[in-house]
Amino acid sequence: MEAGMETGTGAIKSGFVALIGRPNVGKSTLMNHLIGQKIAITSRKPQTTRNRIQTIYNSERGQIVFLDTPGIHKAKNKLGEYMVYAAESSLKDVDAVMWLIEPGDYIGAAEQHIAKMLDRCGLPIILVINKIDKVKKEVVQSTMEAYRNITRFEDIVCVSALHSRNLEALIDSLFRVLPYGPRFFSEETITDQPMRQIASEMIREKALRSLGEEIPHGIAVVIDKMRERPDGSITDIEATIICERESHKGIIIGKNGAMLKKIGTEARKEIETMLGGKVNLKLWVKVRKDWRESDILVKNYGYDKKELRE
Structure with a gap:
């Protein structure tokens, strides 16, 4: 069946992709730039995103529904508990995961926790190293080497969300891991948010x-x-x-x-x-x-x- 799809029967790929990461690594900025329009709010302060937010990327190849999630952190109150739950529960509803990190070869407790969580989910994982415009190439390379052994990745993609660098390569990587299927939203829809x-x-x-x-x-x-x-x-x-x-x-x-x-x-x-x-x-x-x-x-x-x- 897939062979027929690949030979021009008009079939497309589609699926849901969760953006996971610590607070303030640029998840909302990345999502806004991927769809080409601002939907998720951004700021320099951690925990800006509180809810799961769905946005939709459409192209001739298919449709990707992105779930921007709150940053995973140690909850200190009822709101914090909700935010962590929103992030971690999103893994039950998706076809793939983008784990967004900043350059740096130190893998702290938060990253270790995320890695273990992703190990259990059994989904295709793409590691996205963001903010590469702020560091030297050597730092990006050492980051890739440090993270290769922490969990399994379908791909590692280095981007600058703010400057829209290498986002096409990220989209290509996502379409490679997503299944064939229908569009879940019309091609004019960019978000499910009221x-x-x-x-x-x-x-x-x-x-x-x-x-x-x-x-x-x-x-x-x-x-x-x-x-x-x-x-x-x-x-x-x-x-x-x-x-x-x-x-x-x-x-x-x-x-x-x-x-x-x-x-x-x-x-x-x-x-x-x-x-x-x-x-x-x-x-x-x-x-x-x-x-x-x-x-x-x-x-x-x-x-x-x-x-x-x-």
């Missing part, structure tokens, strides 16, 4: 980039209202930024509301680009003390393990 969720994440990204080191880990964003006006001229969005401390609320709002205005202005521009039209964005800030420690609040703010099982 617009409300993408808008929420874009607001959180602007907060992540604008605020200090401590506060962003303790914020969530809830879309209270998102509605296009009858004439289609403007989309009205009302959203609440949730934080854990009264002192944090003051910092998020800023002097005379300057910080909240900055976050809102930057988020509005990006949401307008996504929607292709004008947006009227209103933001509020509420305190929910230690919400990351509460099962109920973690679920209420969009991080429910049950939804990952569906």
Whole structure:
């Protein structure tokens, strides 16, 4: 059957691919550049991605559905437990795995944990060494040599996600390991994420980039209202930024509301680009003390393990 497929019967390859790695190795940046459009939010801060996010790559060869997952780390609260669960449970639903790392031949406890997890999953694994633009070739070579013996790999691909270097080679490698099958989404679809969720994440990204080191880990964003006006001229969005401390609320709002205005202005521009039209964005800030420690609040703010099982 495969021989017939390879001789031009029009069959394509398709499958689901999980992006796995420690926090802040560039998974979301890589996914955005692979599909050529921003869907997953990015920042320099670890644990930026909290949910599993699916994006879709389409070509004549077939379709790849990427699952961007939260960085695998030692959970410190209920939100952290959800994030690790979201990452590790994604391996049950995919056809292949991309393990994203940074250059360096030291293999720490986090990498050892990921390697053992991947050993158990029995899936084709492609090791992706990202950020090669930041180091010398000798460092990249030593990284490859160090990781060759940690687990089995179908391929090792060196890329710069930020500069879109060698991404075609990565796509080629993925199509080699994926099975033949149908497209799971239409060729026009680039993500399964609802617009409300993408808008929420874009607001959180602007907060992540604008605020200090401590506060962003303790914020969530809830879309209270998102509605296009009858004439289609403007989309009205009302959203609440949730934080854990009264002192944090003051910092998020800023002097005379300057910080909240900055976050809102930057988020509005990006949401307008996504929607292709004008947006009227209103933001509020509420305190929910230690919400990351509460099962109920973690679920209420969009991080429910049950939804990952569906």
